[in-house]
Amino acid sequence: MELQAVLMAAGGGSRMPDLTYNTPKPMLPVGNKPLMWHPLNLLERVGFEEVIVITTKEVQKMMSTDPKMKDVKMKLDVVCIQEDGDMGTADALRHIQQKIKTDVLVVSCDLITDVALHEVVDLFRAHNATLAMLMSKAHDFTETVPGQKGKKKTGEQRDFVGVDQSGKRLLFMANEADLEDGLSIRKSIMRKHPRMHIKTGLVDAHLYCLKKAVVDFLADNKSISSIRGELLPYLVRKQFSKTTNCPKSKDDADDQTQKTADGSTNSTELLICSRDEPLLQLAQERSCWNDHRGDMSEAYHGGKLRCYVHIMDQGLCYRVNTLAAYIEANRLASKLLEEPAVHPSAVISERCQMGPDSIIGAQCQVADKTSIKRSTIGNSTTVKEKVKVTNSIIMHGVTIEEGCNIHGCVICSNAVIGRGADLKYCLVGNGQQIEAEGEAHSFHTSTFNMLSLFSPPTVTRGT
Amino acid sequence: DGLCNTDDIERSKTEGKELTKEEKQRLRKEKKQQKKNKEKNDEKTSHEGEKKKNKKKKEEQPAGSASQPPAQPSPKVPAPAPPPPAAAAVPVPASEAPAPADKPAKSKADLKAERRARQEAERASKGKKGDVGQPAPTGKLKAPPSELQPVVKRLPEHVQVDNPEVVKKLAKKLERQQIPLRSDYGYKVSLFSHLHQYSRKAPLTQQLGIPSTVIHPAIVRLGLQYSQGIVAGSNARSVALLHAFQQVIRDYTTPPNEELSRDLVNKLKPYISFLNQCRPLSASMGNAIKYIKKEISNIPSQCKEEEAKIKLLNCIERYINEKIVLAAKAIAKYSIEKISDGDVILVYGCSSLVNHILCEAFEKKRKFRVIVVDSRPRLEGREALRRLVQKGISCTYVLISAVSYILPEVSKVFLGAHALLANGYVMSRVGTSQIALVAKAFNVPVLVCCETYKFCERVQTDSFVSNELDDPDDLIVTRKGKTQLEHWQKVPSLGLLNLVYDVTPPDFVDLVITDLGMIPCTSVPVVLRVKNVDQ
Numbered sequence: 001m002e003l004q005a006v007l008m009a010a011g012g013g014s015r016m017p018d019l020t021y022n023t024p025k026p027m028l029p030v031g032n033k034p035l036m037w038h039p040l041n042l043l044e045r046v047g048f049e050e051v052i053v054i055t056t057k058e059v060q061k062m063m064s065t066d067p068k069m070k071d072v073k074m075k076l077d078v079v080c081i082q083e084d085g086d087m088g089t090a091d092a093l094r095h096i097q098q099k100i101k102t103d104v105l106v107v108s109c110d111l112i113t114d115v116a117l118h119e120v121v122d123l124f125r126a127h128n129a130t131l132a133m134l135m136s137k138a139h140d141f142t143e144t145v146p147g148q149k150g151k152k153k154t155g156e157q158r159d160f161v162g163v164d165q166s167g168k169r170l171l172f173m174a175n176e177a178d179l180e181d182g183l184s185i186r187k188s189i190m191r192k193h194p195r196m197h198i199k200t201g202l203v204d205a206h207l208y209c210l211k212k213a214v215v216d217f218l219a220d221n222k223s224i225s226s227i228r229g230e231l232l233p234y235l236v237r238k239q240f241s242k243t244t245n246c247p248k249s250k251d252d253a254d255d256q257t258q259k260t261a262d263g264s265t266n267s268t269e270l271l272i273c274s275r276d277e278p279l280l281q282l283a284q285e286r287s288c289w290n291d292h293r294g295d296m297s298e299a300y301h302g303g304k305l306r307c308y309v310h311i312m313d314q315g316l317c318y319r320v321n322t323l324a325a326y327i328e329a330n331r332l333a334s335k336l337l338e339e340p341a342v343h344p345s346a347v348i349s350e351r352c353q354m355g356p357d358s359i360i361g362a363q364c365q366v367a368d369k370t371s372i373k374r375s376t377i378g379n380s381t382t383v384k385e386k387v388k389v390t391n392s393i394i395m396h397g398v399t400i401e402e403g404c405n406i407h408g409c410v411i412c413s414n415a416v417i418g419r420g421a422d423l424k425y426c427l428v429g430n431g432q433q434i435e436a437e438g439e440a441h442s443f444h445t446s447t448f449n450m451l452s453l454f455s456p457p458t459v460t461r462g463t
Numbered sequence: 464d465g466l467c468n469t470d471d472i473e474r475s476k477t478e479g480k481e482l483t484k485e486e487k488q489r490l491r492k493e494k495k496q497q498k499k500n501k502e503k504n505d506e507k508t509s510h511e512g513e514k515k516k517n518k519k520k521k522e523e524q525p526a527g528s529a530s531q532p533p534a535q536p537s538p539k540v541p542a543p544a545p546p547p548p549a550a551a552a553v554p555v556p557a558s559e560a561p562a563p564a565d566k567p568a569k570s571k572a573d574l575k576a577e578r579r580a581r582q583e584a585e586r587a588s589k590g591k592k593g594d595v596g597q598p599a600p601t602g603k604l605k606a607p608p609s610e611l612q613p614v615v616k617r618l619p620e621h622v623q624v625d626n627p628e629v630v631k632k633l634a635k636k637l638e639r640q641q642i643p644l645r646s647d648y649g650y651k652v653s654l655f656s657h658l659h660q661y662s663r664k665a666p667l668t669q670q671l672g673i674p675s676t677v678i679h680p681a682i683v684r685l686g687l688q689y690s691q692g693i694v695a696g697s698n699a700r701s702v703a704l705l706h707a708f709q710q711v712i713r714d715y716t717t718p719p720n721e722e723l724s725r726d727l728v729n730k731l732k733p734y735i736s737f738l739n740q741c742r743p744l745s746a747s748m749g750n751a752i753k754y755i756k757k758e759i760s761n762i763p764s765q766c767k768e769e770e771a772k773i774k775l776l777n778c779i780e781r782y783i784n785e786k787i788v789l790a791a792k793a794i795a796k797y798s799i800e801k802i803s804d805g806d807v808i809l810v811y812g813c814s815s816l817v818n819h820i821l822c823e824a825f826e827k828k829r830k831f832r833v834i835v836v837d838s839r840p841r842l843e844g845r846e847a848l849r850r851l852v853q854k855g856i857s858c859t860y861v862l863i864s865a866v867s868y869i870l871p872e873v874s875k876v877f878l879g880a881h882a883l884l885a886n887g888y889v890m891s892r893v894g895t896s897q898i899a900l901v902a903k904a905f906n907v908p909v910l911v912c913c914e915t916y917k918f919c920e921r922v923q924t925d926s927f928v929s930n931e932l933d934d935p936d937d938l939i940v941t942r943k944g945k946t947q948l949e950h951w952q953k954v955p956s957l958g959l960l961n962l963v964y965d966v967t968p969p970d971f972v973d974l975v976i977t978d979l980g981m982i983p984c985t986s987v988p989v990v991l992r993v994k995n996v997d998q
Contacts, residue, residue, distance in 0.1 A: 002674035002683070047672020118668045125668075125680070126687040279706040279783070287699035288813035288846045289692055296853050 001102050003121070003209065005048050008089050009036050009055035009109035010081055016323045019412065022430035024059045026109045028326065029378055029395055031333025032343075032361040033068045035320055036109040038336070040072050043107065046117045050075045052099060054092045055109075056083045067362075088225035090218055097219045104215060106227065108206035112329050113317040114336060115205075115310075123168060123308040124209040127291075127300075128280075131214070131235050131307040133170070134205040135161065136317035141324040143331065143391070146410055146427040158200045163309060165195045169291075170307040172196065173236045175229075188240050192301045193292070204228065205317050239305050323427070327410065330376045330393050334359050343379075361396065378413070401436070621743055622929050625656045637740070640733035641677045643670035645740045649935050652958040659743070660932040666690055667741055681710040682734045686741035695843075697881050697917060698787055698815045701747045704738070705779045708755060712775050716768070723771050724762045731756070743931050746882030746890070746919040754782060786916040790978035791816055794912050795823040797976050798877070801910060806831040806874045809902070811863075812892045813843035813850075814879020816912050821877075822854050832856070834873060838863040838894045840937040840961060863894050870905045878967075880913040885991055886922045887969035887984040889913075893962045896926075899971035908973045911984075915977050918991055926965040935959035 013025030020028070026036040036053075043051055055063075057080050063069045079096055081087050087095070093106070103124070115134060124132035160183060162172025171193055172185060183198070190196070206228060214235070224230045290299045300306060316336065318329045334341055334357050341356070342348065346364040355373035360366065364377055367385045375389045378396035383389065387400050391408045394400070398411050401419040408425045411417065415428045418436035426440050434440070623629040624647070637644050648662035668675075668687060675683045685707045688694040694703045708731070715730065717723045735752060738744065744752075758778045762771045798820045802808065808831055810817050821833060833856055837844025844860065851858050861869050876898060882890040889895070889911050902909050923929055938959050939948040951957050969984030979990060 001676075002680035004674075047676075048674065049676075116669065117673055118666070118671070121673050122666060122668055122687055125684040126691055126693055128684070277706070279702060279709070282783075282788075283694055283699045283703040283706060285699075286696055286702060286815040287694045288696045288815070288843045289694070290846055290849070293845055293849075296849060 003048075003103050003105045004100060005043050005051045005105045005107065006093065006096070006100075007036065007039060007043075007051050007053045007055075007107050007109055008092060008206075009053055009059060010083075010087065010092060011109065011321075013110075013321065015321050016326060018427050018429060019323065019326065019410070023413065024056065024062070025321075026055060026059050027062045027066070028320070029376075030112065030320060030326070030329050031337055031376060032359055032378055033333075033337070034063075034066055035112075036063075037068055037072065038112045039107045039109060040074065040076075042111075042113065042115075042117065043105075044072060044074050048074060050077060052077045052079060052096060054079050054081060054096065056080060058083065088229070089227040090224045090231050093215060093227065094218050094222070097215055100212060100215045103212050104210050106206075106208045106210060108319065110320040111205055111207060111318070112320060112333075112336065113205060113207075113312075114315050115207075115312055115317060120207065120310045121209060123310055127306055127308060129209075129306045129308045130211045131170070131232070132209040133232070133307075133309050134207040134312065134317070135202045135309055136205055136312040136315075138201050138203045139328075141328050143324065143327050144408055144425055145324045145327060146408060146425040159202065159204065160198055160200055161202055161309070162196045162198045163311070164193045164292075165197070166291075167197070167311060168308050169193075170236055170309040171239075172198065173233050178233075186240060188242075192240070192295075192297070194294075199311075202311065203317060203319060206319065208232075235305070236307050239303055239307055323410070327393060331357075331374065333376065367402075619929070621659060621739070622657050624659050637736060640736055642733055642737045642740065643667055649952060650958050651932070652960045654927060655930065655932055655960065655962075658930060658932050661690070661934065662936065663691060663934045664936075667737070678734060678737050679707075679711050679714065681707040682737060686738050689738065689742040696813065696815050697745050697747045698914075700745055701751050701916075702783055702787060704748050705751055705755075705783055709776055709779050712772055712779075715772070722764055723766075723768060724760050724764065727759050728756050731759075746921070747914075747917045750916050750919065751782065755779070786914060786978075790914040790916070791819050793978040794914065794976050795820045797981055798910070798912060799824045799827055799829065801875070801974075801976070801981075802829050802831055804830040807834065807872050808832070809834045809836060809869070809873045809876045809898070809907075810847060811836045811844070811876075811878060811895055811898050812838070812841070813847040814912070816914070817877050817879045818847055818850050820912060821851060821856060825854055825856050832858065834859045834861065834869055836861055836863050836866055836869075836894075836898060840933075840940075841892075843892070863897065866898060866901050867905075870901055870907060873902070873905075873907050876902045876907055876909045878909060878911045878972075880911050880917060881964060882921075883911075883913050883918045883975065883984075883987050884923055884966065885918075885920050885988050886924070887972075887987050888923060889967040889969070889972055889975075889984070890923070890964050891967065893926075893965045896965045896967040896971070899967045903971045909971060910974045910976055911967075911972050912976045915979055915990060915994065918987055918994070920991060923966055924968075926962070930965075931963040933961040933963050935961050937961055 009026040011025055013020035013028075016025075019025075027034045029035070030038065036055075036059075040051060051074050053076050055078060060078050060080055063076075063078070077099070079099075081092060081095060089106070093100075093104075105121075113134075113136070115136075120132050120134050123129060157176035160172065160174050160176070160179070161170070162185070163169060164171055171189055174183070185196070208227065214231070218224060218231070224234065284299060287299075292301075316332060318325055318332075320326050320329050337359075341358060342354070342360045343362040343364070345362045346360045346366070348354070348360065348364070348366045349368045349370075351368040352366050353371040353373075354360070354366075355375075357374050358372045359376045360372075361377055361379035361381065363380045364383070365381075366372070366377075366383045367387075369385050370383055370387045371389070372383070373390045375392045375394065377383065377389070377394045378398065380396055381394055381398045381400070383400045384402040386402050387404045387406070389400070389404075389406045392406050393410045394406075395411060395413040395415075397414040398417070399415075400406065400411075400417045401421075403420040404417050405422045406417065407423070409423050409428065410426075411428045412430045412432070414431045416433045417423070417428070418434050418438065420437045421434045422439040423434065424441045428434060620629050620633050634644050645659075645661055645665070645667050647660050648665065649660060651658070651660050666687060667690065668683065671678070671683065674680070678686075685694070685703055688703065689700065694700055711731070711734065712727070715723075715727060717726060731752075735744070738748075755775075755778075758775060762774065766774070794816060802824045806829075808821065810821070810833060821831075824831065833851055835844045835848045835851070835858055837848075837860065839862075848858055848860050859869070878889070878891060878895055878898065880889050880891045884890060889899075891911075899909050921929070935951075936959075938961055939946060939951070948959070951959055972984045975982050975984055975987070977990070982990065
């Protein structure tokens with residue numbers, strides 16, 4: 001077997017608390033399918049037959065009841081971990097170390113992309129790389145996010161990614177938070193790769209191909225707890241460290257298990273320095289190929305540990321971990337899905353005006369004289385007469401009474417919007433009720449601030 | 464005897480009785496005999512005709528044919544026969560040595576002419592490919608082998624790409640083996656339209672599933688490395704291939720009710736097709752595969768699986784050790800005798816063997832300097848330059864356009880080979896024959912270094928019949944921000960040709976240094992024959 005897929009679905013969704021306080025992030029509907037369905041669909045399309053899903057018990061329960069998850073034909077091996085949130089992604093990988101028998105492809109549950117996965121995996125295969133990851137040029141989110149007062153400058157720290165001239169080899173990776181005085185690059189890197197392109201504004205898709213040796217390394221080094229935060233920068237740095245490039249005296253290409261068992265080889269040193277087998281070495285020596293030119297060193301500068309990145313400049317790649325991303329993803333979900341936008345079991349009256357990029361879920365009821373444009377409507381939602389819904393995301397089981405005007409909102413499951421309500425750029429939490437004739441602008445409701453709107457006073461600029 | 468039998472059979476036919484089994488068999492045999500006799504004569508004329516057609520395609524005509532040793536029993540000798548009126552005749556000089564087969568043919572000139580006309584009509588009606596406006600030689604070569612001449616080999620599929628039937632057959636075969644078909648890319652120059660041309664940007668893995676289950680991951684990795692050029696060079700490719708086969712054998716388990724000796728060979732077939740799709744197999748790889756297949760089929764059936772696997776792995780190690788590593792050492796030893804102090808040696812491109820020889824000679828304290836000749840688009844000479852300079856050898860670097868300017872300085876030319884063909888021709892990187900030609904003009908000795916495992920049974924006299932077309936986009940280069948050829952596909956009269964190999968005739972090569980010793984180019988068939996006898 002070549003690759004095993006691991007889906008990380010235990011994340012909390014800490015950056016969108018209003019959406020996730022009731023529904024765990026992997027089950028948030030995007031295009032009327034749970035969020036984790038999208039990466040699973042990607043894996044299934046590419047040809048995977050089994051996926052190990054690391055998630056919480058709550059999500060597992062919801063997965064088993066959700067009809068959309070039944071569409072997934074692959075065998076899902078669900079591993080549950082505690083919900084307390086202390087377990088990082090690397091910890092989770094360590095947890096399932098026994099199940100990992102070959103190289104592993106780690107995907108995050110909030111990744112929605114249409115990348116040709118073979119581009120990433122080909123880098124991993126062709127160069128015998130230790131790590132291959134996917135990144136994408138970031139797109140600005142154009143939609144107004146409910147609850148945000150104007151365009152807020154993202155307070156997130158930038159990521160600096162350094163790639164070589166070909167744009168494929170990953171040379172440098174650091175987050176602004178870790179760089180106190182400035183960006184310093186080791187001389188050894190500059191000597192080997194005199195031309196480096198440093199990019200910011202790239203979105204890390206959290207899709208990684210890792211060699212099996214890395215998973216074994218994680219098992220020995222319990223201090224590493226996050227793949228993105230700690231393991232990746234470590235691997236990228238290790239490419240150029242002196243110890244990896246010194247020839248090893250011991251070279252048993254066959255007995256990998258022995259090395260982990262006895263402590264004679266420094267396990268932190270890594271079996272990651274994949275001792276290329278002697279025949280492969282011979283082939284490389286005889287081959288007239290070099291990945292760089294201009295200096296006297298052989299291919300890959302003799303380095304055994306190599307990290308590669310594939311940077312997508314076209315196509316969709318979203319990580320749905322903020323509200324803005326969530327809204328954007330819903331907008332584009334209709335492009336991604338091959339199913340018809342309107343579910344066949346939905347009952348839509350003829351006098352309803354529906355735009356082409358709206359998605360209507362199963363068993364919906366849409367009454368007369370409604371107008372639905374650029375919106376996503378979830379399953380079992382009832383929309384009564386004379387309702388105008390534009391640019392909104394309506395989740396499952398919502399009831400919208402007559403005469404409502406909903407613009408740019410996110411309405412979570414089982415909410416009830418009273419008659420004649422006028423909502424602009426609001427986020428209505430789960431099970432909330434908006435009173436009739438209420439008007440709200442840029443408002444968030446959640447269990448924390450149960451504000452009921454009475455008619456007729458207008459409430460603007462809420463929390 | 465035959466006659467009276469037919470009479471009997473005729474009688475029983477007319478009498479309405481059913482033919483007995485023996486009679487039927489006899490009838491069948493006679494029919495076959497008649498057919499064979501007819502086709503034997505057809506073959507003779509067809510071969511002569513085909514040689515003429517090949518000659519028409521060839522650039523260097525009389526020299527090539529004159530250099531062929533005359534009067535060989537092999538059917539591939541271009542035996543100039545008196546031009547029959549029906550065929551498009553090439554005025555062949557009658558002074559050239561006629562083969563003995565001509566004598567009986569001359570006396571039946573009329574019959575031959577008739578048969579020729581019939582053949583042409585047949586071929587025209589079948590509507591096979593017409594290159595250079597001639598009816599294809601494929602039809603003729605597909606005739607069943609006659610008894611007099613040795614087995615006629617069929618044209619391999621990879622040189623019949625413009626024949627839609629062959630392409631269809633290949634597609635069906637790949638579908639059966641569950642391997643995706645790689646589609647050709649771009650406009651092909653008409654002289655080479657019978658060869659595949661792929662784009663590096665469209666790897667075969669696009670159509671494979673991830674993770675690959677049909678094809679072993681080591682083979683997928685190898686195929687990728689071939690198509691991207693990461694493993695390039697005859698020796699490197701063979702070693703990498705055998706390494707991948709080692710991994711396949713290690714992971715192999717015999718299914719129940721199957722024998723390892725037969726099943727493993729069947730398992731390897733789709734892998735070989737896949738690698739062929741990624742990049743056409745080289746002659747050395749072909750020989751390695753033949754060796755492996757032979758070893759696998761020779762495994763006795765009572766051998767246990769573990770033992771058999773260990774045996775095979777050891778065989779592979781031994782093959783690599785003997786044929787590549789030790790051969791390189793032997794060749795280096797012989798070559799060092801030929802390198803004297805004060806020599807100026809010219810090398811072309813990056814041949815792992817020649818680099819090895821020069822490094823060894825330098826270590827043995829010979830004083831020489833090297834001129835590295837390089838050519839676009841591969842620019843492999845830079846890698847050779849790096850390796851030699853790293854050792855401390857003083858080098859000069861020129862492009863192939865400067866070869867005639869630099870040759871007066873040169874005392875010897877060392878060339879590597881991709882394969883040595885059975886008629887003594889050397890198949891090597893494109894540009895090698897140019898270097899050999901110019902060196903001959905300057906009377907500089909040309910030495911070709913080649914291991915014996917690269918000798919192949921194929922015979923080729925020109926670089927058109929069988930070659931490899933690389934990605935035409937490699938020829939596109941950006942200088943000062945301008946890429947002139949960027950939109951070459953839009954210009955209807957423009958074609959980009961990126962050839963990989965060419966053949967050098969044996970009269971330009973003075974010596975071939977192999978692990979068996981130093982032999983002249985024409986002794987290659989002898990070596991092949993000796994090898995076959997050994998095996």
